[in-house]
Amino acid sequence: MLKVAEVFRSVQGEGFWTGTPAAFIRLQGCGVGCPWCDTPYTWKQAPAPVAFEALIQAPPESPIMAEVEPQELAQWVERQRVRHVVVTGGEPFEQDLEALLARLGADGCFVQVETSGTVGVPHTTLGQTDWITVSPKVGMPGGRQVDPRMLDLADEIKMPVGRDRDLAVLLDLLGRRHGDPVPVWLQPLSQSPAATRLCIDAAALHGWRVSLQTHKLAGLR
Ligand code: SF4
Known part of the structure; x- marks a missing residue:
């Protein structure tokens, strides 16, 4: 069973896959503690799990959590009619993702995992991901x-x-x-103009790119 904070279909708004319709599985739990975190509702354990169906219907950022079998998650993904799946958090690698990744892979999904890179993960698990986005969190x-x-x-x-x-x-x-070498994206904190200018200058200097959270600009989850 995986502890899940929310599931939804949207468009990937950040990084290399920006613009790709995707099914998002946001897992519960993160011990990194970034002060500017935009998903703090994933940090704390909800008092009791709700049914998966209730989680699916819940408004965005609800302080609830469901315990869901990988197979149920895969069935939900199938209903979203997209092949790109983003497993995010929280810190998704705080939970054992092996069964979920194996099932999604067997279903022909392209699985992207977004991680802070602060959790060591077995090779067997990493081998089942198609794309690993590391968003390093240092000094948190x-x-x-x-x-x-x-x-x-x-x-x-x-x-x-x-x-x-x-x-x-x-x-x-x-x-x-x-x-x-891999693509390096600078993501301005809180999309502030000052941070964005800083990112543009640094990206120009180093040959990096700027990742704007385009889903937020569009008012999407
Ligand atoms: S690693 Fe991600 S989810 Fe965890 S506190 Fe930092 S921004 Fe929030």
């Missing part, structure tokens, strides 16, 4: 470290940026990364 109140192996295995790196220091952290992480 939870005290977690970014696992270097997760950085090495990332298909894209999406860095939240609010100030110069975030860029220095990113350069340090990239300097220690092994493997082929």
Whole structure:
């Protein structure tokens, strides 16, 4: 059973797959504790699980959670009539995703997992993902470290940026990364004009890209 905070169909608004219709599975739980987190309702355990059907019908960002079998989640994905599935959180790798990823893979889905990179994950699980988006979280109140192996295995790196220091952290992480170059996205914190300008300048300098949360601009989940 997986603890699930919400499921919905929308469009991927961030990073490489921007514009792709997708089924989103947002898992419950995250111990990273980013002060600017836009999904804090995933942090705490809801008092008691609700039925999956109630979760499906719930308004966005409801402080509820359902415990759902991977097979039920896969059946819900099938009803969404999209092949791109985004498993996100919270921090999705705090839970064992192996059965869910295996089932979605067997159904022919393309599975993207969005992670902070702060949880070490078995190779067997990572091998079942089609795309790993690592959004590194460094120096957060939870005290977690970014696992270097997760950085090495990332298909894209999406860095939240609010100030110069975030860029220095990113350069340090990239300097220690092994493997082929991957797209690097700078995501302005809270879409503020100052952060966005900072991201544009840095992207121009380093050959990176700026990821605007286009689903939010469109008023979508
Ligand atoms: S890692 Fe993601 S879900 Fe967790 S606190 Fe940070 S922004 Fe929120």
